[in-house]
Amino acid sequence: MPTAPTFLRSPWSGRADPVETERWMTVAQAVADTVAADAAERDRTSARPHRVLDLLRESGLANLLIPEEFGGHGAHFETAFHVVRALARVDASIAQVLGYHWLNQACVTFYGPDPERQAHWYRASARANWVWSDSFNPVSPDLEIVADGDAYRMNGLKRFATGASVADVIIAGGIASGGAHDGELIVFVLDANRDGIEHIDDWDNLGYRSSASGSVRYTDVVITADDILGVDKEEPFSSVVTPGVQLLFGNIYLGIAEGALAQAKTLTLARPNAWFLSSADRYAQDPITHRVFGELVSRTAAVEALADTLNRSFDEVIALGADTTAVDRAELEVRIAQLKVVSTEVGLEVASRVYELTGASSTRSSVGLDRHWRDIRTHSLHDPVDYKRIEVGNHFLNGVFAPISLYT
Known part of the structure; x- marks a missing residue:
């Protein structure tokens, strides 16, 4: 039986600085603006996103995380998760495809211990602008x-x-x-x-x-x-890819909530008049509208704060490479499970309750507000969130970590 591979250094180290963040968030916003233009039409027709993937290649996002020495841009996962969030605000499908691309591409490091083979795959991918699934x-x-x-x-x-x-x-x-x-x-x-x-x-x-x-x-x-x-030996470093996938989900659910709020804000500001029992002249001036927005925005901001912390923590753990311990991996995973719980709950609530603010006219198919709820309702069933709650609770009470799997 072959021995377990010896994993070398991680190609990712340090953390994203403001220059990196600003550069790629500018790119991400430009891509998101283009993606948003026909997102509703792609949704209606279930179109495969060939043209959008070309845009991801042309923008440099396909090679975002490949180390510079192999022809990539050498960015960090913290930046990548912020990019995913920006795209999820307008099209969760594209955010999912791009996030999976990065994590699958990173399997070159997580599962490939041979530095020459790593260099081969990264160079080939960077040269041809591959998208990975x-x-x-x-x-x-x-x-x-x-x-x-x-x-x-x-x-x-x-x-x-x-x-x-x-x-x-x-x-x-x-x-x-x-x-x-x-x-x-x-x-x-x-x-x-x-x-x-x-x-x-x-x-x-x-x-x-x-x-x-x-x-x-x-x-x-x-x-x-x-x-x-x-x-796959379920070695601690290689298995960090799974918490990375769950962290991707949390950022997408957060982005969906932010996108639903942004669209609801636009619709609410455009609503004429107000409810006949209201003392306000317009819905946007009604205290009830303020209260509901205040509640949803505050809960979303709390999820954002947790996601931001974990995005940086993920970079810190994968920078350990072969020095990653089972405890490092398990502690990261249970914290990401917490994000999975709250991002699911808040995302579903926000994407549903924004209709209380935008009114009956916003249920028209042409408005497309329902995409946010349909997307998060569909994807949040990827793996049962109740088991994430159990995992977090069991660790809190008994110090027990979930076993390594492709879900935990």
Whole structure:
């Protein structure tokens, strides 16, 4: 049985400075403004976001986190999560695809201990402006990966492969049968259009309609040694990618809440007159309107404060590289679970209650205010938030950490 890989230094260190933050938030806002122009139309038609992904490549965001030595921009995850939040305000589907791209791209480091192979993948990605997706859904049927000479052949179906049909490469994994990695969970990178890969257009859900989250079917897909990033040993550093995914979700839910509030503000300021029992001349001057906005804005600001702290903490933990301990990883994960709980609750409440402020006319399909609620209601079911509550409570009472998994 091969020994566990020895992970080297992390390519990420330090923290985002104001120059980095300002530069990329300016880019993010420009991209968000463009994305917003036809977000409602993409939602109505469930269109795959090919043009938007081109925009992400052209803007430099696709290479944001690749180290400068490999041709990227060398930014930090704190910056990336702020960019995701800006995009989620206008289109959560695009924010999800971009956030997954960065975390899947980072698997080059999390699962690939060989520095030469890391350099190969990062340089190839930066040079071609690859967008990365994944086909790693643990509750979808497992893939069959069987040795075939020095290679493997893979068969099976993976559902909810967000972005796979529009991405350049796909991260996938499964237990190998036979060959050099018999019995091990191998993680590998495949061209999204490799022979035997079929993208199935079966995503027909309430929200996230332009996230390209259809299934992927694999039929005798060849996996060579050159495709394999590494082996998942549930080693503390490599498993930090999972809290990163949950942190991405928290930032997206926060961005959805902020986007719902921003749109509700615009609609409310445009409302004529006021309720006939009100002493105010306009809805925007009504104390009841002020009270509801005040409540929702304050709760959203509290989630923002927690997310900002954790975004920076994530950079601090992944900078440890091979020195990351199980406790480092577990403490980060339980704090991110807290964000998952409150961002879900606040996001759902805000996206629903803004209608109390904007009135019946805002329920028109052409207004598109419902996208915020539909998106967060759809994605917040990704994994049950009650289990996050249990995880946080068990740790608070008994000091127990959740086991390492693809959800915790």
